[in-house]
Amino acid sequence: MAKAKQNIPTYSLQSFSHPQYAGRQFHVEPFDAHRHFQVSYPHRHDFFEVLFLTKGSGYHVIDSSKYKIEPPCIFFMSPGQAHKLELSSDIEGYIFIFTAEFYLINKNNQNRLLEFPFFFTINQDNPPLLLSQESEFSFLEQLFLKGIDELEKGEDFSTELLRSLLDTILNYSSSLYQSDDKSVSSGKGHLLVKRFFQLVEENYQNNLSVNQYAEALAITPNHLTQTLKQLTGRTSNDILQSKQILEIKRLLVHTNLSVTQIADQLHFTDQSYFTKFFKKATGVTPLKFRSEFIR
Numbered sequence: 442m443a444k445a446k447q448n449i450p451t452y453s454l455q456s457f458s459h460p461q462y463a464g465r466q467f468h469v470e471p472f473d474a475h476r477h478f479q480v481s482y483p484h485r486h487d488f489f490e491v492l493f494l495t496k497g498s499g500y501h502v503i504d505s506s507k508y509k510i511e512p513p514c515i516f517f518m519s520p521g522q523a524h525k526l527e528l529s530s531d532i533e534g535y536i537f538i539f540t541a542e543f544y545l546i547n548k549n550n551q552n553r554l555l556e557f558p559f560f561f562t563i564n565q566d567n568p569p570l571l572l573s574q575e576s577e578f579s580f581l582e583q584l585f586l587k588g589i590d591e592l593e594k595g596e597d598f599s600t601e602l603l604r605s606l607l608d609t610i611l612n613y614s615s616s617l618y619q620s621d622d623k624s625v626s627s628g629k630g631h632l633l634v635k636r637f638f639q640l641v642e643e644n645y646q647n648n649l650s651v652n653q654y655a656e657a658l659a660i661t662p663n664h665l666t667q668t669l670k671q672l673t674g675r676t677s678n679d680i681l682q683s684k685q686i687l688e689i690k691r692l693l694v695h696t697n698l699s700v701t702q703i704a705d706q707l708h709f710t711d712q713s714y715f716t717k718f719f720k721k722a723t724g725v726t727p728l729k730f731r732s733e734f735i736r
Contacts, residue, residue: 497532
């Protein structure tokens with residue numbers, strides 16, 4: 442009998458690198474079915490990931506959304522997201538993983554990562570970037586290959602060159618990425634919205650109040666709520682509730698925890714209320730959601 446999935450492990454970047462590279466805040470390498478490290482799926486990261494798939498097929502489940510893998514395509518992952526890969530044996534591509542510190546160290550704009558439409562998305566979805574032109578594919582592949590070649594120099598590699606390559610990958614991908622977040626990102630306060638989303642992701646287990654989030658953002662609760670309402674159509678309480686629903690979905694999809702265990706883990710003291718809370722938001726019970734997703 443397969444062992445039940447009782448939790449979603451969180452991996453640091455070092456789990457995805459050779460032991461001799463443990464101190465690095467980044468890594469870029471080919472991606473295939475014979476990668477050198479072993480991690481369990483599903484899992485979370487505490488770093489950012491760019492996964493460029495050039496061959497093969499399968500599915501990528503991110504949180505509670507399932508995306509078909511149709512190469513050439515690129516998936517972007519933010520810290521905290523739960524995901525699993527269902528890959529064909531001929532899968533090929535490249536992966537660039539990095540911490541916020543690595544990317545932002547020389548940036549005057551410390552919010553730059555939040556400005557990209559594919560990180561900490563306001564719609565809480567992560568559709569891949571589909572590359573329709575050979576020129577797009579070729580240009581991005583050369584950036585990844587240059588990064589891999591640079592690391593093969595051993596101790597003589599240039600960190601600044603690798604940081605520049607990553608910057609070009611992200612900026613070029615952003616110019617091609619189709620997302621509703623792009624229209625939002627041009628509006629006043631969009632960074633505040635994404636910073637709020639990032640804080641909610643980092644602190645969901647602490648059950649912080651709207652006032653506490655506003656204090657962390659150095660604004661008033663009213664300013665926070667008004668900005669969120671203007672740019673997302675939802676109040677801060679609505680978004681906090683959506684985060685709870687998202688986390689419940691993650692645990693329903695990615696673990697074998699019972700409904701009671703999930704309720705306990707997320708600090709719901711009344712299972713009956715927990716079920717009603719979930720059904721009111723989604724239209725189905727937790728068990729129904731789980732059965733519909735996995736069938």
